[in-house]
Amino acid sequence: MPAMGQRTSKGAVVHVVDDDAGMRTALGRLLQAEGYQVRTYASAGAFLLAEPLEGPACVLLDVRMPGPSGLELQQSLARQETPPPIIFLTGHADIPMTVRALKAGAADFLTKPVQRQTLLLAVEAALAKDAAHRAELTELRSLRARYDTLTAREREVFSRVIAGRLNKQIAADLGAAERTVKAHRARVMEKMQAGSLAELVTLAQRLTLPPRS
Numbered sequence: 068m069p070a071m072g073q074r075t076s077k078g079a080v081v082h083v084v085d086d087d088a089g090m091r092t093a094l095g096r097l098l099q100a101e102g103y104q105v106r107t108y109a110s111a112g113a114f115l116l117a118e119p120l121e122g123p124a125c126v127l128l129d130v131r132m133p134g135p136s137g138l139e140l141q142q143s144l145a146r147q148e149t150p151p152p153i154i155f156l157t158g159h160a161d162i163p164m165t166v167r168a169l170k171a172g173a174a175d176f177l178t179k180p181v182q183r184q185t186l187l188l189a190v191e192a193a194l195a196k197d198a199a200h201r202a203e204l205t206e207l208r209s210l211r212a213r214y215d216t217l218t219a220r221e222r223e224v225f226s227r228v229i230a231g232r233l234n235k236q237i238a239a240d241l242g243a244a245e246r247t248v249k250a251h252r253a254r255v256m257e258k259m260q261a262g263s264l265a266e267l268v269t270l271a272q273r274l275t276l277p278p279r280s
Contacts, residue, residue: 078122079194080104084114084140085129085156090179094127094186101187111135115143120151123201125174125193127186130157130164138164141171149204152193156181207273214274216258224251228264229271 081103083094091107098105108114112134114126126144130137137155144150152174157164165176174193177185217225220241227237234252238245261267 078104079197080106080120080122080124081190082114082120082124082126082151083107084111084126084132084137086110086132087129090129090156097183097186098190103190111137111140114140120147120149123194123197125152125154125190125197127154127156127190130155130168131159138168138171141168141173145172149197149201152196154186154189154193210270210273213259214276217255221251221255221258224248225255225259225267225271226276228252228255229268229276 081098083091083098083105085091085094085107086109088109091109095105095107106117108117110132111128115135128137128140135143137157141153144153150172153168153172154174155168155176156179157176158179168176174196175189177189214222223241224237227240232240234248235245237243237252238248241248256262256267259267259270261270
């Protein structure tokens, strides 16, 4: 059976942010032994000053540290386009703190000392969440690029098609021949790579495009 870290995408980085040097060392050794790349930081400030995050990653984050707290760092990271999943580690947990962190999107909230298996499972789940989010973002960008290839008239037809209007109704709306609308509709389906009206509606919903009646 492969090590747990080998089940994640290669190149995944676990960022450990903790002011306790002994804890940073212990976590780093454990994660590296599981095949993860590890970067450690003694404070939230040091993490923010480091190079921007790129590629699959998650953050093991202490809550209480000198300078910006773990919760404050979470708020800062949330403003990024692809914020990394955060696993909080704390020796001083309380219910309000835990609720606040989880409501703000934390992947998990663990109490020190944490069991090895519990930590590794949390990291694995966080990296899986990160991979899913990145895949979704890539797909959405591709979808947006397809939509951007539509002409202005094709977009007008698109918005009416997803509203359920018939070709002859769209033709009347636009003052165009029905055969012209049919041609535009066919190009919309082709460019958007939609195999059916239902699929086209789903794509529009993902693009948050409002139907036009």
